[in-house]
Amino acid sequence: MPIIYNFEEKGNPVGRIELISSRNNGQVKLIIEILKNTSTLTNKPPSDTVYMNLNIWAGSSGFENHVRNSSVTFKVEKYWITQEDIDIENIRLEVFEDGQWIALPTEYIDQVGNYVHFKTATDKYLNSPFVIAGSKKILKSNAKNENEIAESNNLNTQKTDINESINTVSEEAEKNALGSEKIMDKMLPAWILIIAFIVRRKLV
DSSP, rough: OEEEEOOOOTTOOEEEEEEEEEOOOOOOOOOEEEEEESSOOOOOOOSSSSEEEEEESSSSTGGGGGEEEEEEEEEEEEEHHHHHTTTTGGGGGEEETTTTTEOOOOOEEEEEETEEEEEEOTTTTEEEEEEEOOOBBBHHHHHHHHHHHHHHHHHHHHHHHHHHHHHHHHHHHHHHHHHHHHHHHHHHHHHHHHHHHHHHHHHH
């Protein structure tokens, strides 16, 4: 059975933390620190737009090694999502581990009032710096535009190849037509001579 922690403090985006420990540690104390800036336990900020910086501490040092599974449920203001033009599908919880920010698997839950709720599988990642972050919609739109431009370029290339093929066929047909006309031009005097010869014989 998981241990469930519920939080209702104002200004705290985390509403619930669930964890399963591989051993009985008695009563486990869990602390969430809300930070104004990126945690001093990191050496760089995350790459995307940050909604909230926080540290999560569970039990004593080393307790995270006994965590078999854990999850964090959090909420994000709709106003922030709209104001920052955030893609709701890319809102997530990130953890700082081994010198880098790692995006954890996050799922959308629902929308209640002015907030959108999410749940992240944090696994063994407790006693670490975290951020709630999201990607802007413009990044996704740019990627879509780039794909559309690439497809348009491919279509234009195909049209050019088709036009070149048509022009080549037209040129060949024109050459054949000119060749036929030249042959007829050469044969015409011979036909005239034959006709003239036949007329002459009749007269004679």
